[in-house]
Amino acid sequence: MQFLKIVLVALVFIVNLAIAQPSWAGKDFTKGADYAEVTQALNQLLTVKDAPEQSGYTPEQFQQRLAQLQSQKYIIETARKRAQCRNETGKTLAVYANKPKKYPTQLYFLAAGQITDDDWDCDGIYLPAGSQVLLSPGSQVQQLTEPIAVKFVDGTQSIARTNPATGAIELNVEPAKVFKTGESNWLLPTLSQADIDRQIPSPQLID
Numbered sequence: 610m611q612f613l614k615i616v617l618v619a620l621v622f623i624v625n626l627a628i629a630q631p632s633w634a635g636k637d638f639t640k641g642a643d644y645a646e647v648t649q650a651l652n653q654l655l656t657v658k659d660a661p662e663q664s665g666y667t668p669e670q671f672q673q674r675l676a677q678l679q680s681q682k683y684i685i686e687t688a689r690k691r692a693q694c695r696n697e698t699g700k701t702l703a704v705y706a707n708k709p710k711k712y713p714t715q716l717y718f719l720a721a722g723q724i725t726d727d728d729w730d731c732d733g734i735y736l737p738a739g740s741q742v743l744l745s746p747g748s749q750v751q752q753l754t755e756p757i758a759v760k761f762v763d764g765t766q767s768i769a770r771t772n773p774a775t776g777a778i779e780l781n782v783e784p785a786k787v788f789k790t791g792e793s794n795w796l797l798p799t800l801s802q803a804d805i806d807r808q809i810p811s812p813q814l815i816d
Contacts (some may be wrong), residue, residue, distance in 0.1 A: 639685060685763050701718050714732050716808070736756065737753070
């Protein structure tokens, strides 16, 4: 009788594992808005692959956009942690982050050498006017004449670092979107890097 009880308990445990996703299991970001948006954009792009010029793309631009969307789709499909931002710039970095079901996306400050906790979603980075930036590997360094916000898709593990030779801030992943003032509901204040460096880093981001 005791053996039968043990067997029943074991069976219940196995069934629970099969039905309920364990707390340590990886997260599925393919049910989010980012995945739906990327998939839709990719499908629309593929409809013009035989004549990209009709949609305003040169063949090179078409291939570049296709690679960008495929990369974003892959990131979301394979991610097992929320998006995180790592600051290797040597300066305070302004980041956009939210804590699911608790705090909406807003601007926080991440100290040099820190990475956002994976309880938070690091949605993007604020880059002030006057910054020299390299927004994706292989692109050209540009000097910003106005502040921008760069947005990453769910699950992106982004790194912002300063190139010691050029002084430019380089991103390891190409942003999904780049916003200027008035182009999104994200706040884009007028801050210089000196203003950002004077801010107290947000301790909740790394708890």
